[in-house]
Amino acid sequence: MWSTIANLKENLNKIALVLHDDEEDEMLRMYGGKSTTNGVESRVSDRRNSNRFLRSKSGIRSPLTNGIDHVSISEIEQYKAEIKRLQASEAEIKALSVNYAALLKDKEGQNVRLNKENGSLKQDLEAANAALSASRNEGSRASTSGTSSVKLSKAVQYSSEIRKLKLELKQERDQLANIQLNFREEQESNNSFREELKMLKLEREKTSKELRKVQYELNVKASEIKHLRFELTRRKNEEAEEDFDSLKRLIKTLEKENNTLKIERNEIEAAFQKSRKSFTGKMLSDALHIQKTDSSSTSDIPDHSESFPGKEEMERDKALQELSRLKQHLLQKASEEAEKMDEDSKIIEELCDSNNYLRAQISHLERTRKQAIASPEELKMANNNEILKSREVIDDLNKKLTNCLSTIDSKNIELSNLQTALGQYYAEIKAKIYKHAAFSFFDHKFRVFGMLILLL
The missing domain is CATH 1.10.287 (Helix Hairpins)
Structure with missing residues (x-):
């Protein structure tokens, strides 16, 4: 019975360590930048490999056939509460990932719309450039008398188009400012999440230290119990x-x-x-x-019956x-x-x-x-029965562990997909920034061109 509790506790510690590693990996993949994700992923992968190595090493060790007498129910309840807290944090991370995916979809829609608007603006700009080149050619061919009226009419037309383009450019700037504001807010949220991740990491390290300490104490107590049981069996055999x-x-x-x-x-x-x-x-x-003496006495006694008649009766009496x-x-x-x-x-x-x-x-x-x-x-039969029961419990826990590892692998795949989507979104934001720089250049060019038209 105590051996099954010890194995269950050890497996729960392993699952808690794996869940901590997966939470750290997920948070770093969701909210970390490209420059930091590579190093963090390498560290997380190294930590995961080390944890898997520890799991493999701990799996090699043979379980104790006998139980631990000093394990309290409060410690088991504490570990259960810790696992529930980790499951709650995992659910929160899943909710955040869902919200982030929805935000990515919204941003993708905005990017598509902005790309369409940018294409239309480029077409208008090309048309304006073509009109300007045509007006220059026509101005060189026309006479000096009709050039002023034509230039004025074209200047009015081009000024209206320039105003329209300025309004569109202003709208585009406002949208870009909103995007930058959202990007800053996301960066702030990322920083806050990173701080929370650091706090969780510190808590995880603290709990891991405590768990290592408890595990060391349990191993020491188990060795002491094993030694005491060996001594007890030896003494029992000697006493027997x-x-x-x-x-x-x-x-x-x-x-x-x-x-x-x-x-x-x-x-x-x-x-x-x-x-x-x-x-x-x-x-x-x-x-x-006596009979002989009586007969002799009677024979020796003379018969005085004749002389004393009462004497015979006296002898008889x-x-x-x-x-x-x-x-x-x-x-x-x-x-x-x-x-x-x-x-x-x-x-x-x-x-x-x-x-x-x-x-x-x-x-x-x-x-x-x-x-x-x-x-x-x-005693041998009872020990064999306990060993069989503990082996059955270990097999069940190994099955549960394989199921948990499969779920963790699926979560890792989802996190990698989210990381790729985040990289695409980051690249699109950079492209928008470059487009904003190009638009500012074209705005300056339009202003110079409008001033030239007004001067002409």
Whole structure:
């Protein structure tokens, strides 16, 4: 995502530089003189070639696969506003070029009309010269008596024609003065446009410096980010390897503990079975011993039933008490053994629970180990997807750039056509100035000729 923003920003900077160069070229071609246009065009062409060279060099550089984390939205909005301002200035230049083309058409119409009027004046002048030459020839042939009246009538005729020619010449002078006034106004407007062009050039240089500074900072930050990401990937790989080794060690220790617990459980079960068997054997031996002692005691005791009739009952009660005491002793032993068995069963259950917990922990660690192994592959897949997206965005921007270059070439052709029209107009103005000088010469000649006629 950030790589696409960086590429978009770089391409916008290139388009802004190209638009600035085209505006400068257009203004210099429209309003610059012939003496300055050649040098300016060479400088503009050199600057354009340098900018194209920079574009080619910048196109060679491979785009960053990862984004820039410190680019703010305000900078992007600022660049968008700058591009909108340049587009507005381009629209104003187009409007000025349209107005200038209309003015050129009007001037061409005026030039055609003035050429027609000049042709008619030339024809009248030729007719007047022919009439004067004819009058001179006739004056030399005629007699001295009729020359004065003929000369007076011809002088009156020629004076009326001279007045008419003077009026036409005055009108032509007025038109030429208007043309010169318009030409001065156009020169003033050209000077103002040149000043504006200088201001725009200064602003463009200032913005280009700022853009270069921002681009340098972005390149520095991009290099830092690249270095940090390289360090981060290296540390992640090291941590993953360390985690993997620690998981292996933990699994081995847990397996050892599990084996020891199994051995202890088996030992406890064997000891329990052994103690149980020994207890039951001991109880049986005690019972047999008691029974034997009772039988021996009963056999050893002399039968005094005949001598003491209540003595047998007393012995019986005593034996019953002894049996009850033995039963209680056996019950106590059995309860103690049952309690021990319960405690042992609880210990066994706890050991089983701990074993199950350890098994679950081992399975969880195995899953985390597998995820840690699979995470670099997922990162590679994500990086490849980002690279593909950035390449698609770069292709779209290259297409837009080619379209902009084609439009710029068409604008250059239009500007060259306007420059040729401006050169033609400048040549026509020079021709009119020369015609004005010729008319002033002919006016002086007419005045001298009229004075000669009046003297004659």
